[in-house]
Structures are given as structure tokens and as C-alpha cells.
Amino acid sequence: MSVQLWETLKEAIVLYTGLTPSTFFTVLALILAAYYVVLGFFGGQPERPRPRHTEEEEMPxxxxxxxxxxxxxxxxxxxxxxxxxxxxxxxxxxxxxxxxxxxxxxxxxxxxxxxxxxxxxxxxxxxxxxxxxxxxxxxxxxxxxxxxxxxxxxxxxxxxxxxxxxKSELPVTESESTAEPSETTSRDIDTASAVKPNEDGKSEIGAVKKRKLFRR
The missing domain is CATH 3.10.120.10 (Cytochrome b5-like heme/steroid binding domain)
Structure with a gap:
């Protein structure tokens, strides 16, 4: 009985597909293999949940x-x-x-x-x-x-x-922090030089007055 079914199946394959039984089953196996490959790529297996302990979630x-x-x-x-x-x-x-x-x-x-x-x-x-x-x-x-x-x-x-x-770490000396700016004028310099004692112990002012008296 099974032999007759197999012979009938082979004749049907040749009649309807034009292929030999061996070629037909080879093509069928390739189609099934391709189907399972595609199924695996597009969600054939349930997606595993990803761990939620990522670096961003651990950051405060x-x-x-x-x-x-x-x-x-x-x-x-x-x-x-x-x-x-x-x-x-x-x-x-x-x-x-x-x-x-x-x-x-x-x-x-x-x-x-x-x-x-x-x-x-x-x-x-x-x-x-x-x-x-x-x-x-x-x-x-x-x-x-x-x-x-x-x-x-x-x-x-x-x-x-x-x-x-x-904060700047440049050192500040004591003189820079406490000293006040002085305004020295040419008049102060002239005054200071005028009262400078000469070699005889007398001031330059006295010497200037004496020279004026002799000129008169």
C-alpha cells in the first residue's frame, strides 16, 4: 500500500511541478530552511528583557x-x-x-x-x-x-x-598692602634739595641768601 502511495506521489510531483522527486524535496528543504532563518531575524524568539541597571540610571x-x-x-x-x-x-x-x-x-x-x-x-x-x-x-x-x-x-x-x-594665589607683600601712594612733585624735590646741609654744616638756603647780598 505504501509503495503504491509513493509511486503515485512521485508521478504527481513530476506531473504538477515538472521536477524529479529528488529535486523537488531538495527545493522544499531549502525553502523551509530559509523560512526558519527569516523567522529568527524578525522575532521568531521572544525578546529578552534588557537589564535596567544601566550607567545612566545608576547616576544620581x-x-x-x-x-x-x-x-x-x-x-x-x-x-x-x-x-x-x-x-x-x-x-x-x-x-x-x-x-x-x-x-x-x-x-x-x-x-x-x-x-x-x-x-x-x-x-x-x-x-x-x-x-x-x-x-x-x-x-x-x-x-x-x-x-x-x-x-x-x-x-x-x-x-x-x-x-x-x-582665588588668585599670587603673593602680596606687606609693603604693597599697607603703603599708600605718594605724590612727589618737583616742588617737593626742590624744597628737599634746598634744605640739604652742605659740607660746612650750613644749609643751602643760607648760602643762597649770602650770594644775593653780595650781588646787591
Missing amino acids: PLRPPVQLGEITAEELKAYDGTDTGKPLLMAIKGQIYDVSQSRMFYGPGGPYALFAGKDASRALAKMSFEEKDLTGDISGLGPFELDALQDWEYKFMSKYVKVGTV
């Missing part, structure tokens, strides 16, 4: 910028992003900006993380990542470097909130 929400006023460069180091409870700060030309919204760039592990918590004016101007350039000293920079620094400053002014300034 951004807090409103807090004005710090004037702080020292040493105090600024505490805001380099290692303490997530503090804002992420960076300074350019002595002006401190809150860059917390760009933590992926300036925070720990970011490409510009070494600039955080510092006045990196010189490094930004020179596009340098060397430790010696992580300073606010911009003396000796060329015009192109100063232009680059200006572009960085414009970018920070337009994107971030200024929250303070870096």
Missing part, C-alpha cells in the same frame, strides 16, 4: 548648580567627580563652571576626566594632556593657542553655569 539626578563664590585651586580639586555627592566642576581662565551634565566627558573614566577639578586653561589652549599643562597659567601662549582657549571659553559660557572663581 542632576542637582541645580550651587554658587560657591571664590575658592582656592586646592579646594577646587574636591569637585573632580570622584565624590558623586558633589557637583562636577572645571575652571577656565579662573572662572568655575558646573559641568555635571557632561559627566560622560569630564567625569571619572571620561576622555577629559583629567581636566575636572582644575583650571585647565593652558591644557585646553594647547590641547595637551600633560600634567605640567593642567594649570591656569596662560603666559607665553601663542595667538593660535589663545584663540583656541577663547573658543573653549565661549563654549563653556553658553553651555554651563558659572558657579564661582578661582
